[in-house]
Amino acid sequence: MDPVVVVHGGGASGITKERRECVRQGILSAATVGYNILKAGGSAVDAVEGAVVVLENDPEFNAGCGSVLNINGDIEMDASIMDGRDLSTGAVSAVRCIANPIKLARLVMEKTPHCFLTDRGAEKFAASMGVPQIPGEQLVTERSRKHLEKEKREKGAQKADCKKNMGTVGAVALDCKGNVAYATSTGGIINKMVGRVGDSPCVGSGGYADNNIGAVSTTGHGESILKVNLARLTLFHLEQGKSLEEAATLSLGYMKSRLRGLGGIILVDKAGGWVVKWTSTSMPWAAAKAGKLHSGIELGEVNTVDLL
Numbered sequence: 001m002d003p004v005v006v007v008h009g010g011g012a013s014g015i016t017k018e019r020r021e022c023v024r025q026g027i028l029s030a031a032t033v034g035y036n037i038l039k040a041g042g043s044a045v046d047a048v049e050g051a052v053v054v055l056e057n058d059p060e061f062n063a064g065c066g067s068v069l070n071i072n073g074d075i076e077m078d079a080s081i082m083d084g085r086d087l088s089t090g091a092v093s094a095v096r097c098i099a100n101p102i103k104l105a106r107l108v109m110e111k112t113p114h115c116f117l118t119d120r121g122a123e124k125f126a127a128s129m130g131v132p133q134i135p136g137e138q139l140v141t142e143r144s145r146k147h148l149e150k151e152k153r154e155k156g157a158q159k160a161d162c163k164k165n166m167g168t169v170g171a172v173a174l175d176c177k178g179n180v181a182y183a184t185s186t187g188g189i190i191n192k193m194v195g196r197v198g199d200s201p202c203v204g205s206g207g208y209a210d211n212n213i214g215a216v217s218t219t220g221h222g223e224s225i226l227k228v229n230l231a232r233l234t235l236f237h238l239e240q241g242k243s244l245e246e247a248a249t250l251s252l253g254y255m256k257s258r259l260r261g262l263g264g265i266i267l268v269d270k271a272g273g274w275v276v277k278w279t280s281t282s283m284p285w286a287a288a289k290a291g292k293l294h295s296g297i298e299l300g301e302v303n304t305v306d307l308l
């Protein structure tokens with residue numbers, strides 16, 4: 001089976017010219033890392049984790065280092081992962097002093113009888129697994145500090161669209177054996193209440209993966225995504241015989257018309273078809289398949305290069 005990986009860098013209201021190239025490089029290297037894992041015979045879970053780690057480590061994105069700050073100026077991160085083979089899933093929320101929440105989510109999936117650990121419990125588990133604790137400050141960037149200051153000045157937090165909610169990251173993959181997986185990781189939304197948990201760690205909302213159908217990772221206004229279970233809703237449409245394009249359009253359209261919520265989706269099906277779709281202004285994405293790397297940021301933009 002020809003493997004596929006698709007990654008996103010979050011729905012956004014527009015990416016400044018200065019940041020555009022950095023964002024593009026980040027998204028391209030995440031897709032390349034994921035694809036190389038698949039080409040080397042790695043599993044879909046390995047590929048989505050590997051791709052998301054690249055984006056968590058990249059300060060341009062709202063996940064891991066570079067996460068947005070909550071109302072107190074602290075980072076609280078959410079992440080989840082799912083293996084389409086047996087629907088096993090792992091998630092963490094409100095974690096602070098960990099470089100790669102997606103790795104911790106995978107450990108929850110593989111090393112505990114549970115699906116979801118939060119806050120101090122998640123951090124205690126991380127310590128028991130030997131995951132290094134890092135000072136929270138290490139994840140805070142100058143850009144995220146300035147972003148929070150601006151947000152507080154404008155008092156515009158938590159609007160019912162994803163204009164303020166940029167940069168969440170995610171990946172979906174199909175491996176050589178026909179297994180699918182997703183991973184999603186985020187700092188959430190800027191100026192959020194302490195303890196606010198968004199859609200990204202919630203299976204069915206932030207993502208879903210089932211070998212019988214396909215895999216999805218979502219981004220956008222978390223409260224809207226949670227209310228419509230955006231990821232599972234998309235796969236439901238696929239199960240009902242809709243095309244990839246139709247499934248993504250229908251679920252995002254429902255969220256927009258019902259809640260005025262904006263967002264984005266990356267989707268791969270069990271046959272290796274894929275689609276990216278968003279209702280926000282832009283969404284950085286990249287997809288690797290059959291030796292080609294496709295990518296874009298704005299609507300209608302598709303660049304294709306050969307993968308070496």
Ligand SMILES: NC(=O)C[C@H](N)C(=O)O
Pocket residue numbers: 010011062165166167168186187188189197198199200218219220221222223225
């Ligand atoms: N940019 C995002 O996708 C934010 C994320 N969905 C959240 O609401 O936590």
